Amino acid sequence: MRIVLVERRLHCRSGVPRVYTTETTPPPPHEIGINPVFLPSLWTIDNLPEPMMHFGIIVIGAGNAGYSAATTAAQHGVQNVLLIEKGPEGTGGNTYFTAGAFRTVFRGLEDVLPLVCNVTPAQAAKIDMQPYTEQNFLDDLARVTDGRADPVMAETLVRHSRDAIAWLSLIGVQFTLSFNRQAYEVNGRQKFWGGMVLSVKDGGKGLVQDHQRAAKNAGVSIWFETPALALITNDSGAVIGVTVLRYGKPTDLYSTAVVLACGGFEANPQMRAQYLGPGWDLAYVRGTPYNNGDGFRMTNDLAKAIGNWSGCHSTAWDATAPKDAGDPVLTNAFTKSGYPLGIMVNSAGKRFVDEGVDFRNYTYAKFGREILKQPGGIAFQIWDDRTIGWLRKEEYGGAVLREKVVAHSLEELAQKLFATDQVSQDAFLRTIEEYNQAVRANREQFPGRKWNPAMKDGLSTQSSFKRLSLPKSNWALPIDQAPFLAVKVTCGITFTFGGLKIEPETAAVISKHNENPIPGLFCCGEMVGGLFWGNYPGGSGLTAGTVWGRKAGANSAKSVRAGQLQEV
Ligand SMILES: Cc1cc2nc3c(=O)[nH]c(=O)nc-3n(C[C@H](O)[C@H](O)[C@H](O)COP(=O)(O)OP(=O)(O)OC[C@H]3O[C@@H](n4cnc5c(N)ncnc54)[C@H](O)[C@@H]3O)c2cc1C
Structure with missing residues (x-):
């Protein structure tokens, strides 16, 4: 395949010149503000042939990585950088x-x-x-x-x-x-x-x-609603362009390099x-x-x-969130990462992770997977009066929390969470009782330790008096002071x-x-x-x-x- 550069110059609205080949046609005129005097005689504003264009660099995907690549390429002197994005204007990927x-x-x-x-x-x-x-x-x-x-x-x-x-x-x-x-x-x-x-x-x-x-x-052109369909390669295996869907039609765009983002x-x-x-x-x-x-x-x-x-990266995610995509208004607010301040139990009333094994930002990305493994793929996060006030408003405040369960005794909480499932209610109350005993035993052995969410404080469920087979390693306080709060979570996948x-x-x-x-x-x-x-x-x-x-x-x-x- 033969590509010839620098044949004809057209001007876009931003005034940055773009270069097209003899065999190619420019993008739709409304997009680049073509001055008709530059058009070949056969083309008119209303009657452009199917576009096939040449760019310096085509970047696929307008998220943080794609924008970083496109802007950098333009800063390095490439004048005709094209960023194509599958989503509509206003989106920006994950x-x-x-x-x-x-x-x-x-x-x-x-x-x-x-x-x-x-x-x-x-x-x-x-x-x-x-x-x-x-x-x-x-x-x-x-x-x-x-x-x-x-x-x-x-x-x-x-x-x-x-x-x-x-x-x-x-x-x-x-x-x-x-x-x-x-x-x-x-x-x-x-x-x-x-x-x-x-x-x-x-x-x-x-x-x-x-x-x-x-x-x-920086002069980057951005085309939304333009999904890439395939890469175009030449006989020696070099990538020389992208076939995209443009105005509903497969369209070949050529470039010296392609960035996948x-x-x-x-x-x-x-x-x-x-x-x-x-x-x-x-x-x-x-x-x-x-x-x-x-x-x-x-x-x-x-x-x-x-x-x-x-x-993959997956987190504890509000079970009332939409299923197939994030919410463009609430975005990250459905993340529920307050578990280091309390505990998580599954629908059988049992804990399944060490909620305090590390700071939240070293555990949150793997706990979604653990929640998905639980019966029904759901769990409940539980706190009592001591820690409710420490939960982040961005995740648990009234404006973002659609459903919560509040109770004034652990028995009431068990009934509200597990409805008619007496076995799970009993299991839940046993879980809390054992957990509280283990926390108090740790306190007894290490009276000098102070609860401090800004450091690994060593307040745990483990001591020489009592040990849980599944510990909570830090920030463990008893759960025994009403009111009690529970939030239902599921697994939200972030990226692979x-x-x-x-x-x-x-x-x-x-x-x-x-x-x-x-x-x-x-x-x-x-x-x-x-x-x-x-x-x-x-x-x-x-x-x-x-x-x-x-x-x-x-x-x-x-x-x-x-x-x-x-x-x-
Ligand atoms: C709720 C949430 C919170 C997060 N919080 C953080 C955080 O605070 N800090 C952090 O570091 N990370 C966070 N992440 C992870 C972060 O989003 C990603 O690591 C990062 O944004 C990925 O950037 P990217 O450019 O690779 O992908 P994206 O931003 O997803 O961009 C990829 C783009 O490619 C487009 N695309 C896909 N297919 C095609 C195609 N065929 N043709 C054209 N375009 C296509 C998509 O539409 C998308 O716009 C979070 C993720 C989520 C979901």
């Missing part, structure tokens, strides 16, 4: 549904203060925040993935995490300190915990808006059942309905798949862990045939495999998306500059 929490290394409060817009000097004086070092981040990745995270991928993510945040800030992403998510007020001071301190102002919605503005300012397969029930296992088709989808594994289907014959294909193998330094996709980079193909975001296994340190997904999005953007831009595909 990124839109996030809390906008980013995990990065930092040297302490003074390192992050210049990045954030929500801290006054008076507030700063009352903050306690430990630095989060490269070694801390690497250790967290290794610990939660049981040592399976690819070491080069992990090292690359960690080493570039702080630069990624600085770059996002430079392009206009507004960060805040996550007081609500990641700090507790203890003795009048805000104590940050869990190694993650930054969120974007207005969460995922704010992040998508900031990204979109930056991409447009179109998410995992979390919203595809068939693929979930096939790869994650039986029952996963029943999980609730926390985010976008558009991440259906299209990128994997398109690269099935080309790219090497690696990583944890039976694994299996993905494509990339070259960590360039984000080039590795061929399944020869283990070499596939010319013209890059990948970033959820589609990348090898990093997360079984579990995940909260806030790493967005950071990983920007780290490899920037690499994909910069290295695809290099291939444009090198003019690799001018004559093939």
Whole structure:
């Protein structure tokens, strides 16, 4: 196939020149504001032939990773970057549904203060925040993935995490300190915990808006409602374009490089059942309905798949949430991650996880799977008067909690939760009784320990007087003070862990045939495999998306500059 560049210049509304080939036609005129004097005589504004166009770089998927790639490519001098998105304008993939929490290394409060817009000097004086070092981040990745995270991928993510945040800030992403998510007020001071301190102002919605503005300012064209259908390759196996569905018609778009940023397969029930296992088709989808594994289907014959294909990120999720996609207004509010402050029981009245084994942001991503395994795929989160006030309003406040069960005795709570199921009611009351005895025994043995949700406080169910076969390792208080609160949760799937193998330094996709980079193909975001296994340190997904999005953007831009595909 022969592609000839630089034949005819048309001008888009933003004034950025775009280049098309002799054989190609421009996009619909209303979209690029074509001046008719530039049109060949055969074409008229109303009578354009079926479009077939050439771009420098095409990025597939307008989430955090895709935006990071597209904006970076434009910043590296590629003038005709096209970002195509399956969803309609206003969507932004899973990124839109996030809390906008980013995990990065930092040297302490003074390192992050210049990045954030929500801290006054008076507030700063009352903050306690430990630095989060490269070694801390690497250790967290290794610990939660049981040592399976690819070491080069992990090292690359960690080493570039702080630069990624600085770059996002430079392009206009507004960060805040996550007081609500990641700090507790203890003795009048805000104590940050869990190694993650930054969120974007207005969460995922704010992040998508900031990204979109930056991409447009950089000259990136964004086409919504344009799903990629297939990659176009040449005889030597290089990727030279994408077939998309445009105005209902399959349309070939050509480019020097393509960046895949179109998410995992979390919203595809068939693929979930096939790869994650039986029952996963029943999980609730926390985010976008558009991440259906299209990128994997398109690269099935080309790219090497690696990583944890039976694994995913899944959380405790409000059982009243919509099933097949997140709610665009409430987004992340359906997450129910207050279990470290209480306990979780299944529909048989039994506990099934150590709710206090680690800080929430190191356990929440694996507990969805545990809930799905329970009878009916549901569980109840339980608190008493001591801890109800510590629950986050964003997840449990009146504005977001659709259903809750309140009771003034444990017996009443048992009746309300298990209705006519006397066996489960009895089992539940036994569970609470044993748990309370074990907590009190720990207190007796370690009277000096103080309850503190901002550190692993060692208040547990284990002591030399009594041990539970399933411990609660931290933050264990008796559940015996009315009123009692219960919230029903199910499993919400966030994103899938299996993905494509990339070259960590360039984000080039590795061929399944020869283990070499596939010319013209890059990948970033959820589609990348090898990093997360079984579990995940909260806030790493967005950071990983920007780290490899920037690499994909910069290295695809290099291939444009090198003019690799001018004559093939
Ligand atoms: C409720 C929720 C809360 C979360 N909170 C956080 C958080 O606070 N911090 C964090 O780090 N992570 C969080 N995550 C995970 C985070 O969303 C992902 O790690 C990250 O957003 C993935 O970015 P991405 O760009 O790879 O994918 P996405 O943002 O999902 O973007 C992929 C895009 O590709 C598009 N697409 C799919 N197929 C095609 C196709 N064929 N053609 C064209 N476009 C296509 C999709 O429509 C989508 O817009 C959360 C996820 C959810 C659901």
